[in-house]
Amino acid sequence: MSSPSSPARGRPARIDRERTVRTALDLLDRSGLDALTMRRLADAMDVQAGALYRYFATKQDLLAAMAERMMDGVVDAAAGTCGGDWSERLTALARAMRAALLSRRDGARVFAGTHSTGANMLGFADTVVGVMRAAGFPDDDAARALYTLANFTVGHTLEEQAALQGENDGPADPGLLADAVAGGTYAHLAAGLPALTSTDFTRLFEFGLNLIVEGLRARR
Amino acid sequence: MSSPSSPARGRPARIDRERTVRTALDLLDRSGLDALTMRRLADAMDVQAGALYRYFATKQDLLAAMAERMMDGVVDAAAGTCGGDWSERLTALARAMRAALLSRRDGARVFAGTHSTGANMLGFADTVVGVMRAAGFPDDDAARALYTLANFTVGHTLEEQAALQGENDGPADPGLLADAVAGGTYAHLAAGLPALTSTDFTRLFEFGLNLIVEGLRARR
DNA sequence: ACCTGAACACCGTTCAAGT
DNA sequence: ACCTGAACACCGTTCAAGT
Numbered sequence: 319m320s321s322p323s324s325p326a327r328g329r330p331a332r333i334d335r336e337r338t339v340r341t342a343l344d345l346l347d348r349s350g351l352d353a354l355t356m357r358r359l360a361d362a363m364d365v366q367a368g369a370l371y372r373y374f375a376t377k378q379d380l381l382a383a384m385a386e387r388m389m390d391g392v393v394d395a396a397a398g399t400c401g402g403d404w405s406e407r408l409t410a411l412a413r414a415m416r417a418a419l420l421s422r423r424d425g426a427r428v429f430a431g432t433h434s435t436g437a438n439m440l441g442f443a444d445t446v447v448g449v450m451r452a453a454g455f456p457d458d459d460a461a462r463a464l465y466t467l468a469n470f471t472v473g474h475t476l477e478e479q480a481a482l483q484g485e486n487d488g489p490a491d492p493g494l495l496a497d498a499v500a501g502g503t504y505a506h507l508a509a510g511l512p513a514l515t516s517t518d519f520t521r522l523f524e525f526g527l528n529l530i531v532e533g534l535r536a537r538r
Numbered sequence: 539m540s541s542p543s544s545p546a547r548g549r550p551a552r553i554d555r556e557r558t559v560r561t562a563l564d565l566l567d568r569s570g571l572d573a574l575t576m577r578r579l580a581d582a583m584d585v586q587a588g589a590l591y592r593y594f595a596t597k598q599d600l601l602a603a604m605a606e607r608m609m610d611g612v613v614d615a616a617a618g619t620c621g622g623d624w625s626e627r628l629t630a631l632a633r634a635m636r637a638a639l640l641s642r643r644d645g646a647r648v649f650a651g652t653h654s655t656g657a658n659m660l661g662f663a664d665t666v667v668g669v670m671r672a673a674g675f676p677d678d679d680a681a682r683a684l685y686t687l688a689n690f691t692v693g694h695t696l697e698e699q700a701a702l703q704g705e706n707d708g709p710a711d712p713g714l715l716a717d718a719v720a721g722g723t724y725a726h727l728a729a730g731l732p733a734l735t736s737t738d739f740t741r742l743f744e745f746g747l748n749l750i751v752e753g754l755r756a757r758r
Numbered sequence: 759a760c761c762t763g764a765a766c767a768c769c770g771t772t773c774a775a776g777t
Numbered sequence: 778a779c780c781t782g783a784a785c786a787c788c789g790t791t792c793a794a795g796t
Contacts, residue, residue: 331760356789368791369761377789430650430696433704435714440724443734448726459745460726461733465697466690466746473693476650477685484653494655504660506668506680513681514663525679526686532756533749551779576770588772589780597770 333363335373339383343422346384350483351424356380378432385429386436392418393438393445404453405531411446412467412527419475424483426475455538463534470526478519485517553583555593559603563642566604570703571644576600598652605649606656612638613658613665624673625751631666632687632747639695644703646695663688675758683754690746698739705737 341362346354356377360367374380396407396414419425443464450460495515499507507514516522561582566574576597580587594600616627616634639645663684670680715735719727727734736742 333761355787357787366762367789368763371790372760430693433700435718440718440727444724444727447730447734451726451729457730458733461730461736462742462745463749464730464734465694465742466749469693469697469746470686470690471693472696473650473689473691474685476692477689480653498655498660504664506671507660507664509671510667510677510681510684513678514667514684516681522682522685525682526689526750529683529686529750529753529757530746531753533751533753536752536756537749553779575768577768586781587770588782591771592779 333365333369333373335383338363338370338373338380339387342380342384343387346428347423351427381428382432382434383436385432386434386438388418388422388425388429389415389434389436389438389442393441396445404449405535407449408446408463408467408531408534409527411442411449412471413523415442415468415471416475416523419472420479424479426472426479430472430476450534453538455534459534459537463530466530467527470530471523474519474523474526478523481517481519553585553589553593555603558583558590558593558600559607562600562604563607566645566648567643571647601648602652602654603656605652606654606658608638608642608645608649609635609654609656609658609662610638613661616665624669625755627669628666628683628687628751628754629747631662631669632691633743635662635688635691636695636743639692640699644699646692646699650692650696670754673758675754679754679757683750686750687747690750691743694739694743694746698743701737701739 338359342354342359345359345362349358356370357367359380360370370380374383392414393411395417396410402410419429422428446464446467447457447460450463451457455463495507496511498504499511558579562574562579565579565582569578576590577587579600580590590600594603612634613631615637616630622630639649642648666684666687667677667680670683671677675683715727716731718724719731
């Protein structure tokens with residue numbers, strides 16, 4: 319079918335999409351997204367940068383394949399925790415997605431910057447919409463709930479991973495916010511400062527996720 | 539106070555933060571984030587790229603200033619639509635934030651990639667938390683609701699602007715999804731296809747926003 | 759068929775030196 | 778004090794040529 323593969327004619331390939339994506343995800347975990355360049359990835363595979371373009375049309379294409387692979391096993395992980403009603407299953411799916419993004423350095427940034435239509439992504443979407451439909455929601459609401467859940471999860475995890483990295487670069491975040499708040503106005507921020515600067519991101523995620531699920535319950 | 543400003547000694551400055559941010563936002567609207575380079579921005583200001591580093595420590599610093607400026611007027615715009623109870627005011631604030639991000643090309647990407655603690659950002663946060671506290675929510679919930687609202691809005695608008703751009707690059711999105719769905723599995727996606735591929739992003743945003751607000755109402 | 763080598767057209771950032 | 782000029786250390790991507 320495709321150019322690189324099929325009846326082994328000519329030289330055997332030294333790299334392929336599968337191994338390249340694996341190596342790229344390893345490099346991502348070690349060095350972060352900003353350090354993930356086509357040249358460094360090629361280096362890690364003992365190949366020249368240009369060789370990668372026989373398997374990925376662009377760097378974006380590679381990043382999409384990485385995002386697709388990050389979603390591997392998300393539906394199964396959520397199914398393991400299921401057994402409950404629609405709201406518990408939806409909650410489990412969103413938690414599994416956040417966990418998948420968190421499991422790799424800059425996972426949310428990779429995911430947010432790409433738009434894969436691979437089997438893992440479609441399988442996740444199909445499962446979420448399926449749970450909603452089985453619960454009796456109209457098809458339109460099921461589709462829109464998928465986007466709400468996914469967009470919230472990506473938005474939250476983007477923030478969470480940015481905060482985690484900012485921590486390692488020196489604790490600028492709590493200090494900056496506290497200083498700005500201390501300096502006069504922003505009475506409400508001052509009151510909410512403990513929760514505002516909390517690093518319990520799981521609790522923050524659960525709060526938002528619960529709002530969305532309860533919003534759905536009210537609509538049902 | 540700071541190095542570039544104060545008693546006009548030596549050469550008068552040909553550029554400053556204010557004009558640089560304005561020019562950068564213009565360039566963003568014309569060419570998009572990927573084309574916004576320090577060199578091109580310097581060109582647009584008839585200056586060498588290195589000169590920008592007297593006003594912004596890094597490109598990230600410039601992007602944060604751009605994000606902060608994008609939030610200018612958001613609280614006022616929401617106040618104009620206010621007059622209602624806490625849920626209407628929260629809704630107006632979230633809508634105003636989405637509108638601000640949508641008003642510039644790649645606005646959500648600029649915003650998501652930065653973490654400003656400027657007056658516009660803090661003012662927005664303070665207003666949201668203030669609305670929640672005035673409605674009788676505990677301080678913790680008020681702070682967490684701010685993050686839920688902001689993270690959902692950023693996540694949604696990121697998706698929305700990516701879809702709008704994908705449209706201009708050729709309508710790949712509906713075709714790809716439809717093809718994948720047509721090919722066998724994914725029965726639930728097939729059922730939800732109309733809503734899944736809809737380009738009515740305002741309706742999609744309102745759906746998610748309503749879920750969050752109703753979730754808050756249920757918790758109150 | 760698969761990969762190398764080398765190039766093209768760029769980047770962000772720094773800093774001595776000019777004015 | 779403010780900016781230029783030039784460099785440093787890179788980028789993503791392309792493509793003729795080798796094997």
